[in-house]
Amino acid sequence: GAGVSQSPRYKVAKRGQDVALRCDPISGHVSLFWYQQALGQGPEFLTYFQNEAQLDKSGLPSDRFFAERPEGSVSTLKIQRTQQEDSAVYLCASSEIRGLNTEAFFGQGTRLTVV
């Protein structure tokens, strides 16, 4: 596709449920990032992949959050035992070369609501 694609666009989860959020980056993009955006705030970094390697997961808020990118393209962000504070928009971004020496392209995000 032409841009970064995320699915689902919206997800409502009951507290305690596990969820999986998908990101399809721009074809050929080496770097992939996940961000969490709370209402009225700017996005906050969660984790970063270079190809299939997860180089930084320092922004993941707890061990309930897990991300993978097994073949260096599609990535999945998994949240186990969701809590109300997990409600946010989860944004995925990809860029062409290593790091951020170039422009990052963002998907439309997945809005997660935990009830």
Added chain:
Amino acid sequence: KQEVTQIPAALSVPEGENLVLNCSFTDSAIYNLQWFRQDPGKGLTSLLLIQSSQREQTSGRLNASLDKSSGRSTLYIAASQPGDSATYLCAVAMDSSYKLIFGSGTRLLVRP
């Protein structure tokens, strides 16, 4: 720890006005700075990227400046239009990191 602040948090102007959005950051050792636009329910669209060695970038009616030593950037929008209404986010990438650190954004409303 790098902190990015955007002022004002919200701005409402009549159509046709020129306006300035401000972004400040506490650690001047940035690699680059980007301005993004976010429409309600949408992702982020990159508007301008300024490398740390640059002073400004221009695209159409938009001009972004960077004063790295004072930790400031401004986004200038000329002849504003209702279609410019959105949230504008400033983000920095650090020398030693590839993460983007965002401000909280400025919500702009351009009234017809």
